[in-house]
Amino acid sequence: MVAAVIDGGNLTDAFERLLARHPGWPDATRGAIRDLAWTTLREYGRGDAVLAHLVHSPPPVDIRALLLVALQRLWQKPEQAHTVVDQAVEAAVALMPGLKGMVNGVLRTALRQQGQWQTWIEADPAARHACPPWWLARVQATHPQDWQAVLEAGRQRPPMALRVNPRRSTVADVQAELEAAGASARVLENGALLLAQPRAVARLPGYAEGRVSVQDAGAQWAAQLLQAEAGMRVLDACAAPGGKTAHVLERADVDLLALELDPLRAGRIGRNLARLGLAATVKVADCRRLDSWWDGRPFERILADVPCSASGVVRRHPDIKWLRRDTDIAGFAAQQAEILDALWRTLAPGGTMLYVTCSVFDQENAGQIARFCARHTDAERLPIDGRTELQLLPNAEHDGFYFARLRKAP
Numbered sequence: 001m002v003a004a005v006i007d008g009g010n011l012t013d014a015f016e017r018l019l020a021r022h023p024g025w026p027d028a029t030r031g032a033i034r035d036l037a038w039t040t041l042r043e044y045g046r047g048d049a050v051l052a053h054l055v056h057s058p059p060p061v062d063i064r065a066l067l068l069v070a071l072q073r074l075w076q077k078p079e080q081a082h083t084v085v086d087q088a089v090e091a092a093v094a095l096m097p098g099l100k101g102m103v104n105g106v107l108r109t110a111l112r113q114q115g116q117w118q119t120w121i122e123a124d125p126a127a128r129h130a131c132p133p134w135w136l137a138r139v140q141a142t143h144p145q146d147w148q149a150v151l152e153a154g155r156q157r158p159p160m161a162l163r164v165n166p167r168r169s170t171v172a173d174v175q176a177e178l179e180a181a182g183a184s185a186r187v188l189e190n191g192a193l194l195l196a197q198p199r200a201v202a203r204l205p206g207y208a209e210g211r212v213s214v215q216d217a218g219a220q221w222a223a224q225l226l227q228a229e230a231g232m233r234v235l236d237a238c239a240a241p242g243g244k245t246a247h248v249l250e251r252a253d254v255d256l257l258a259l260e261l262d263p264l265r266a267g268r269i270g271r272n273l274a275r276l277g278l279a280a281t282v283k284v285a286d287c288r289r290l291d292s293w294w295d296g297r298p299f300e301r302i303l304a305d306v307p308c309s310a311s312g313v314v315r316r317h318p319d320i321k322w323l324r325r326d327t328d329i330a331g332f333a334a335q336q337a338e339i340l341d342a343l344w345r346t347l348a349p350g351g352t353m354l355y356v357t358c359s360v361f362d363q364e365n366a367g368q369i370a371r372f373c374a375r376h377t378d379a380e381r382l383p384i385d386g387r388t389e390l391q392l393l394p395n396a397e398h399d400g401f402y403f404a405r406l407r408k409a410p
Ligand SMILES: C[S@@+](CC[C@H](N)C(=O)[O-])C[C@H]1O[C@@H](n2cnc3c(N)ncnc32)[C@H](O)[C@@H]1O
Pocket: 237, 238, 239, 240, 241, 242, 243, 244, 245, 259, 260, 261, 262, 265, 285, 286, 287, 288, 305, 306, 307, 308, 339
């Protein structure tokens, strides 16, 4: 998986391919392998800085990936050093037997020089923060006060939060069920339940019965800010896999149309709603092409949870920071502007559109909305908690999200 990402591939796809080849692996094995790959890639820049001091010419990608995983493990579990080196050498024999000695030598040298790793890492700011230089520059420019906290959060394991379906249970009851199952959780300001320790979905009481869903606590602000009320006609324009669609429907009996461009992802919306006992009209469509899906009846609420760089959720998708290029951000911003302009035409006078990204970059967030308001004089910004917008930065409770509420002149 690490080699696939170094070669420009997608981490989740690589994981799914691996699982398809090994259907018999128990959950614990899957979890352990996932954790190794995800952790290594969260810290990839740091591992690479160390490796640069240990090898004179770049090894083949599979061996480089193996060394990065082993270094990561040595960093985290120094007490297991001998096991890690032995297992890495064993893996090298399976991958490229001719490089067994090299892997052994590099890891033993690494162990002898472990006291210097931090100095090597600190020498390069991008390595220090485990991201490419352009990423570091963008986060610093957008968040001059908080950039270190944002980058630090991107290197941590993500928190796990639950959303309670008020049609089937209450926050207090779910919390009690969790306690009984040996999991403690605390209630956040917006009603999200933050688990003290992540746990497998299959071991969540009430999941199969639709009492709870897994959803980041930051994402759980969306339905609240949309303020959709019973009887309203609501559009969820970029809906898959349907987490926010479901949340909107759990809160009010609305007439909801969910659009999704990707047919495979669209299928997940229906499955999610069925588990929760909810219903919506789901259409596979490009929301920018109004002629392909819109019947001309305006919506009172629109949720525009647009495609974005996902820079606020890199700890969940650590391949993102290595696969994206600086120039991609302008591409996302252009796509988002097209989506906003098209959807605005479908919003009823007096209606509101909630713009959401899971980005921490200004060009997709405050900058995007400032440009939108300059183009649309009939757009008024509705405050969120006394502020013009809400930028959540990733931390121990939630991921990074941006929200702006736009009202169309009546
Ligand atoms: C941020 S995700 C949405 C997450 C979803 N709202 C949720 O909470 O589960 C953005 C989604 O928009 C879809 N998408 C991208 N461009 C689109 C377009 N032009 N029209 C409709 N959907 C689009 C992507 O395939 C992706 O599934």
